[in-house]
Amino acid sequence: MANWTSDPTDTSGTLRGRPLRYLLVEIMSEHERPLTVPQLIAACRAQGVVFDGRASKLVSDALRWEVRRGRVAKVRRGVYAFASAPRSTRYWIFVRVDRIRRQLRWAASQRQLREAAELCDDLPAWWSTLIHPEPLRQ
Numbered sequence: 001m002a003n004w005t006s007d008p009t010d011t012s013g014t015l016r017g018r019p020l021r022y023l024l025v026e027i028m029s030e031h032e033r034p035l036t037v038p039q040l041i042a043a044c045r046a047q048g049v050v051f052d053g054r055a056s057k058l059v060s061d062a063l064r065w066e067v068r069r070g071r072v073a074k075v076r077r078g079v080y081a082f083a084s085a086p087r088s089t090r091y092w093i094f095v096r097v098d099r100i101r102r103q104l105r106w107a108a109s110q111r112q113l114r115e116a117a118e119l120c121d122d123l124p125a126w127w128s129t130l131i132h133p134e135p136l137r138q
Contacts, residue, residue, distance in 0.1 A: 013050040013107045019100050021062045023049070025071050026097040028082035029090065034075045037063075048104035 015023065027043045028035055035043075040063075041055045051058055063080050066072035073083040085093070 012052075013048050013104055013111070014052050015044070015049045015100070015104075016052075016058060016062075019096070020044075020049075020058065021066055022093045022096050023047070023100055024059065024062055025066055025082065025085070025093055028072065028080065029085075032082070034079050034081040037078045037080075040080070047101060048108040 023044060024040055027040060037056050037059050040059050041051070044051075044055075044059070060078075063072055063074075067074050067080075071083055071085045071089075073081050075081050
């Protein structure tokens with residue numbers, strides 16, 4: 001699990017707890033309309049979030065907390081909308097989410113580099129078959 005305030009080397013992209021709640025609140029405030037849980041999951045994944053476990057459960061648990069805080073309103077089952085938050089709270093969430101998004105982009109780039117390096121480990125064997133193909137058998 002990533003601690004987005006103190007572990008700059010984590011490349012998992014896993015988000016839960018307060019950072020996930022802040023990201024969800026920011027996504028809803030940006031869209032300015034009710035969003036379903038699958039839409040919120042898709043928006044999170046588009047930003048590089050990797051869910052460890054059932055994504056719908058993690059998102060609905062995070063939103064339940066925000067409904068109690070009054071920042072999110074439950075429109076109906078599985079549909080949530082941004083309700084309200086003081087300007088200072090919205091600014092604080094915006095600053096935290098900006099940092100989270102930068103770290104998610106960095107984590108995604110690190111995962112891509114690691115995957116490319118793993119592919120390159122197999123490259124010499126593949127390349128040598130192109131340079132020195134086995135002779136055709138008659």
